Amino acid sequence: MTDTYRPDTEDHLVDLIAWANSERKPLAVHGAKTKHRLGRPMSGRTGLDLTAFAGVSLYEPEELVLAAGPATPLAEIEALLRENRQQLAFDPPDLSGLLGAPNSGTIGGVIACNLSGSRRIKDGAARDHFLGFDAVSGRAQKVKSGGRVMKNVTGYDLSKVLCGSYGTLAAMTAMTVKVLPAPEKTRTVLVFGLDPSQAVAALASGLNGPFEVSGAAWIPQSIADRSDTDHIRQAGGSVTALRIEGFGPSVEYRCAKLRDLLSPLGETEELHSHNSANFWKSIRDVEPFRSDDRVVWKISVAPTDAPTILSALSHLKAVEAYLDWAGGLIWLAVDAPRQGAHEPVRDAVNTVGGHATLIRAGDTLRNTISVFHPQPAPLAAITKRLKDSFDPNGVLNPGRMSEGV
Amino acid sequence: MKMPIPDAGVIDRRLAIAEALRGIVPADNVIVDEDARRAYETDALTAYRTMPLVVVLPETVEQVAAVLKYCHANGIKVVPRGAGTSLSGGALPLADGVLLAMAKFNRVLDVDYPNRCARVQPGVTNLAITKAVEGDGFYYAPDPSSQIACTIGGNVAENSGGVHCLKYGLTTNNVLGVELVTIDGEIVRLGGKHLDSEAYDLLGLIVGSEGLLGVVTEVTVRLLPKPETARALLIGFPSSEAGGDCVAKTIAAGIIPGGMEMMDKPAIIAAEDFVHADYPMDCEALLIVELDGPEAEVDHLIDRVGDIAKACGATSMRQSSSDEERALFWAGRKAAFPAVGRLSPDYLCMDGTIPRNRLPEVLTRMTEMSNRYGLRVANVFHAGDGNLHPLIMYDANNPGELERAENFGADILKLCVEVGGVLTGEHGVGVEKRDLMPEMFTEEDLKQQQRVKCVFDPDALLNPGKVFPQLHRCAELGRMHIHKGQIPFPDLPRF
């Protein structure tokens, strides 16, 4: 039987983590549990439920800052921001469809996993919008870093370290994030029928011009054929997409110029606000792989290396892949329940540099192969020492990221 | 300001150490001669000076690794240095420490437009990056006012900002990767041309670590396409409240200008006397708002900002009609530090950040302090993100005046923390703000930061005496005192 504890004050949390230290009891740290299938499995552990640390405590739109408990539902924060025509500009993905979770989870979960959507290429990642936190470390000590202001270099930037640490260093109890104005208008320029190399070149030419492209994706025909959006489903080929957002007159102007630039490459089309929103949501949330059970990888490489990776992996069984971040992010699904095709995937990535993270797979597979890209020995040693500096007895999510971390 | 007591034994070995270093780098790149060392005795926090033990200028990453390995093996401290423009004493030498000057790492290694990035050596100046790519329509966004001189390695160490960082971010948001040499001589690469970090974001930790965690030997920076156009408004306000109101309303309207800078009356006068930018003299606060982007957008927004400014009581407003005129608007602001420098033999540049809406209150209290300390202060302000640069004028030749200026500065920074802000927005803690760290952090907060330091540098050989007011031994920091046998508390919800 596994217990779950739900401390409701920071002091209780300190007591609980101290107890876990004295008993050498590893805890599975969670908020809404929508991301418990990311990382290595933590099942069978005593639970540390942080859902008591919820609620928006400060929101000053004209100061571009919001403070909340990490267990505040993302949906609640997004609704509040929408009322004020603002947004989390890093575009947090909702992976619930992919991972079989009931909802998009909490702000703490998104930050702890450093999850960013398509707008990452323009406005930065979750880590770039995470300003500060209060937490209790694995040493059962209250620690904080950062603050509520945009610009702050006082001491080490521990917010960066906590962002993407999957609850392995400290249990957060409060956090501040930067928020930004939401765009007035969105359009998407589509180019049909490009192969991955042509697409990556087209996306680069869009990003390298003065168009302020905020989304740059490519999907193969097989995915386009399943799209809910008419223009995309009827394309009859691959679709390359570039998103333009901002003030009305500016969007019209940039869209027209971008279409002029891209039209020599193939047939072009334009999606307006509603269709744009649907399309980019499907890209961000990995909807193309939602309704099957293939293993799903997230591959991060230099954008121009994407075509090499795709061709190196094209022989895999039932493989399908699409590109976001102008090629810098590859979402890849493959039918390989036993080995996850981890060797070919990681070999391909290692030849160009970058990393591959296993995002969707059963518990057994996530226990057998490295979920995160294995690090060179000196870096793995630093990673382990960093873990130990916060959590020497390994009580917070030990092993969630790699053996002992 | 107390620095760790220099180790006389190490100082006695100066010549032997220099000799050993000559075995690692070309002989000319080791400086022992006293006059030549003097060029390195301070950074831009000129109130503090220390002659370094020896200066060494490595040329390759292997040489950096060998120097560090040697110093590590022999228990010798190391202070990394870029251009020495730090305003917080980050590059202040140690009498018993090797000054590792990165000036020879001055090459742009690779410009990669399809991936919108460049790999550069750390001694390349900030401006040189933009110069290398601007012919092709690109630039590197963070632009500290010291950009002609400061190096990208120094920018990484300090997480430097600039006037465009509200819209385009600080150094940390514009760096994709670094090559780093740790004190034991290990060469590691963090990040690269890809976007997200694997495992813990060590790159994010290194940026802003003030030379305490490792020596950066290569930086991959993000390049951006130059905006189609940029135009600026120069707006005078009868009070800083009115100016601050205009900033808040602009942002509330969903507009994030490329730059938004404010100056108070003393700063306006100093800048105008120095660069003759034709600043209005009949206002209490001057706001420069720069809008950049596509023509159509700038046309659309500049009128909206103009309307907001009028509604906030602007007393004068000019719009730049050419890039030359826009540059002139900026010239005064960018030269504000030297301009104030002309008014006074010495000045201290402070760097707190506050929640923007507390500005009027902070300025009022700063004026009271100025009267109390009998020292003048001029303010320039990164208005968009709440980063204040009060410039405190003093004369070091008057006994006690430096100390008075420092106390005044400390009071300003304490006030910043009191209103919800922080000690430093972009200049770093260094030695200058080191002893104020407890104003913002608990002892445990600081201990955890030092534990992170121990991860990289367990013997505290890299840039010691900076950032942390008190140095603890790593062994002591690592210990945990947990009472055995406590059982979970009956009142804790459990299910």
Ligand SMILES: Cc1cc2nc3c(=O)[nH]c(=O)nc-3n(C[C@H](O)[C@H](O)[C@H](O)COP(=O)(O)OP(=O)(O)OC[C@H]3O[C@@H](n4cnc5c(N)ncnc54)[C@H](O)[C@@H]3O)c2cc1C
């Ligand atoms: C007139 C003036 C205006 C300024 N304006 C701004 C501004 O607008 N915004 C802003 O943010 N700052 C500003 N600064 C501060 C300063 O220029 C920045 O902090 C700059 O980044 C320092 O760079 P540097 O090369 O001079 O580094 P240095 O001063 O030599 O060193 C700074 C720190 O970096 C470390 N370091 C240097 N190189 C390396 C390396 N390769 N590896 C590891 N550590 C290293 C040093 O140990 C030290 O701790 C200004 C300074 C002056 C004098």
